[in-house]
Amino acid sequence: MDSNKQAQSSSYPPQPTTFSITHPPNSAAIAGTPPVPFHHLLQQQQQQLQMFWSYQRQEIEQVNDFRNHQLPLARIKKIMKADEDVRMISAEAPILFAKACELFILELTIRSWLHAEENKRRTLQKNDIAAAITRTDIFDFLVDIVPRDEIKDEVGLGGMVGATASGVPYFYPPMGHPASGGPAGPGGMMIGRPAVDPTGAMYAQPPSQAWQSVWQTAGADDGSFASGGSGGERNLDGQG
Amino acid sequence: MEKVVSEAEELPKAIVRRVVKEKLSECSPDYDFNVHKDALLAFSESARIFIHYLSATANNICKESKRQTMNAEDVFKALEEIEFSEFVKPLGASLAEFKKKNAGKKVDQSRKMRRKRRENRGFICRKRNQNQAKETG
Numbered sequence: 001m002d003s004n005k006q007a008q009s010s011s012y013p014p015q016p017t018t019f020s021i022t023h024p025p026n027s028a029a030i031a032g033t034p035p036v037p038f039h040h041l042l043q044q045q046q047q048q049l050q051m052f053w054s055y056q057r058q059e060i061e062q063v064n065d066f067r068n069h070q071l072p073l074a075r076i077k078k079i080m081k082a083d084e085d086v087r088m089i090s091a092e093a094p095i096l097f098a099k100a101c102e103l104f105i106l107e108l109t110i111r112s113w114l115h116a117e118e119n120k121r122r123t124l125q126k127n128d129i130a131a132a133i134t135r136t137d138i139f140d141f142l143v144d145i146v147p148r149d150e151i152k153d154e155v156g157l158g159g160m161v162g163a164t165a166s167g168v169p170y171f172y173p174p175m176g177h178p179a180s181g182g183p184a185g186p187g188g189m190m191i192g193r194p195a196v197d198p199t200g201a202m203y204a205q206p207p208s209q210a211w212q213s214v215w216q217t218a219g220a221d222d223g224s225f226a227s228g229g230s231g232g233e234r235n236l237d238g239q240g
Numbered sequence: 241m242e243k244v245v246s247e248a249e250e251l252p253k254a255i256v257r258r259v260v261k262e263k264l265s266e267c268s269p270d271y272d273f274n275v276h277k278d279a280l281l282a283f284s285e286s287a288r289i290f291i292h293y294l295s296a297t298a299n300n301i302c303k304e305s306k307r308q309t310m311n312a313e314d315v316f317k318a319l320e321e322i323e324f325s326e327f328v329k330p331l332g333a334s335l336a337e338f339k340k341k342n343a344g345k346k347v348d349q350s351r352k353m354r355r356k357r358r359e360n361r362g363f364i365c366r367k368r369n370q371n372q373a374k375e376t377g
Contacts, residue, residue: 070255078249079288080295088309092335096315097291099334102259103327104290105283109263123274129282138323141293145285
């Protein structure tokens with residue numbers, strides 16, 4: 001009976017106890033049942049498994065290499081076609097755009113990171129990106145994306161981070177109109193920052209803390225923000 | 241749930257995030273850098289505007305050459321024009337690699353298909369024989 005059982009078990013390869021059979025103390029007790037054929041079978045299976053998995057890995061790696069474009073070509077094409085002037089695009093174009101986009105994001109990341117490092121931060125914030133855009137000439141086409149209020153340090157407000165929002169609705173004074181909607185304090189003062197949108201239409205969000213702190217301290221530092229003094233070299237074609 | 245049709249197609253946030261974070265970990269390998277949610281949006285937006293900018297420039301170049309279809313050459317010229325000429329080389333290399341991989345892929349695909357079909361035929365034959373054997377046996 002014992003030998004029958006042993007003979008049976010040797011024909012069922014995938015059992016949890018198979019590993020013990022490679023060091024066969026029991027099969028040695030089996031009279032006349034050679035452990036070698038089964039051993040071969042097991043080895044074969046293991047080899048096949050190994051081959052299977054290494055092939056799978058190769059496949060995956062290949063796909064990853066190819067997909068280093070990452071950005072979906074169809075989406076890029078849609079974005080391009082949002083411009084009605086753009087009609088027909090060759091098949092290569094979206095591929096180039098995908099890579100160009102990636103390189104662009106890398107550039108922007110590096111420059112934003114620099115700004116964050118300068119301010120001893122370890123979190124990349126929107127104002128870092130804003131600074132990168134401001135500092136880099138070739139990023140001029142992006143000036144419209146980030147509202148002026150994000151560019152805190154440009155106005156020399158270094159330590160003004162975290163000014164509390166008083167909740168008072170401030171309006172960006174259009175150029176030439178001295179503080180039409182502002183508080184009484186800074187009365188006739190003009191905020192001389194070039195590229196402020198005179199219509200104020202671009203800024204849907206209420207002015208951020210940076211601007212409020214400007215107003216709040218302006219009473220004390222009257223005239224410190226002389227018109228046109230800061231960043232006069234900035235490109236005024238913000239709307240262009 | 242009402243489907244809101246966004247006015248502008250956006251780039252997938254996950255991919256933008258991955259690109260940014262990988263670069264950041266390169267820039268500062270010693271400590272983790274985080275990216276604010278708003279900053280990610282700004283990255284996406286910037287990239288989208290960049291596509292528009294490059295696309296419009298390339299399109300103009302294309303039209304100037306009296307062609308209808310924007311091609312790779314137009315894009316390269318456009319990059320020079322918008323002062324992103326340092327992109328030209330890596331883009332060229334990337335395109336060449338893509339073409340190479342795509343050509344190879346096509347051959348592999350057809351080979352795989354043929355093999356699959358052969359295997360399936362073999363399997364079906366075997367099954368048929370087995371069934372026949374069962375019926376007669």
